[in-house]
Amino acid sequence: MTPPYKAVLFDLDGTLADTAPDLAAALNRMRLERGMDALPLAQxxxxxxxxxxxxxxxxxxxxxxxxxYPVLRDEFLRNYANSICVHTRLFPGVGEILEHLGSRALPWGIVTNKVSNLTLQLLANLPMPGVPACVVSGDTTARPKPSPDPLLHAATLLELPASDCIYIGDDLRDMQAAHAAGMDAAAAAYGYCGHREPRRWGARYVLDEPLEFLQLGLV
Incomplete structure (x- = not known):
């Protein structure tokens, strides 16, 4: 596929939204209740x-x-669900990307490994310009990323060939899923992966800041 693309798909945590503060708070609540010190957000x-x-x-x-682990996981998920969008925000520049896509009538969607109940709860509370044309969560298909299944399902929902879409994510498994789906990928180096690692993933594009996506003229 030669740009421009006909649709843009985003990972959620670390790509579309900065969810780390609320995820960290859910974990630190568990630590504090056990008499342990809270860990810094940077860690x-x-x-x-x-x-x-x-x-x-x-x-x-x-x-x-x-x-x-199962007991700790369930407690963590309860904590997170109870305070899922207190400090979570779109990454700076993401809102402008979504506005641009809306102005061009280009569909965009979300493909995440977050389970559907948490995904939908977060999206219901997270202000953003526009509405995703599709939302694919970690339990939507039988296999989550790095399987290509979620991205292929998203392309089907958009009624587009996978090659007409581009996927933006901040994890190696995002790139692996996109490659397996026959979809171009952009690595979100501004996310939770660190700026150096994404350059080793074989992504077609690497974004140090979200707005670089628009500067590339891909949509």
Missing amino acids: LRPMASHGARGLIQVGFERSPDDPE
Whole structure:
């Protein structure tokens, strides 16, 4: 596919929205209730795209195969659901991208590994210009990213070939999913992955700031 693209798909955490403050708060509430010190946001931020699994690993050194993990995960998810959009905001510049897409009547959507109930709850409380044309969550298809299934499902919902879409994400599995789906990808180096790592992922584009996407003239 040669740009311009006919639709833009976004990862959610670390790409469309800065959700790390509320995710970190959910974890630190658990630590404080156990008499532990709160961890600084800077330490937890890189794990935000990995959800409960990554944050519990940092906060309690428990992996999913640990017997205590399911209890910790469920408590974390309850905490997060109760305060899901207190400090969460769109990344600076993302609103302008969405406004631009709206002005061009170009559809945009969200493809995330966040489970659907949390995705929909967050989107219902997060002010943004426009409404996504599709929302695909981590439990929408049988296999989440890095499987291509969620991106292929999103393209089907948009009634477009995958090659007509571009996917923006801040994690290696986002790039892997896009490549497997036959979709161009842009790595959001402004997200939770750090600025250096995304340049090793084979993304067609690397964005140090969201508005660079518009500067590239891709839509």
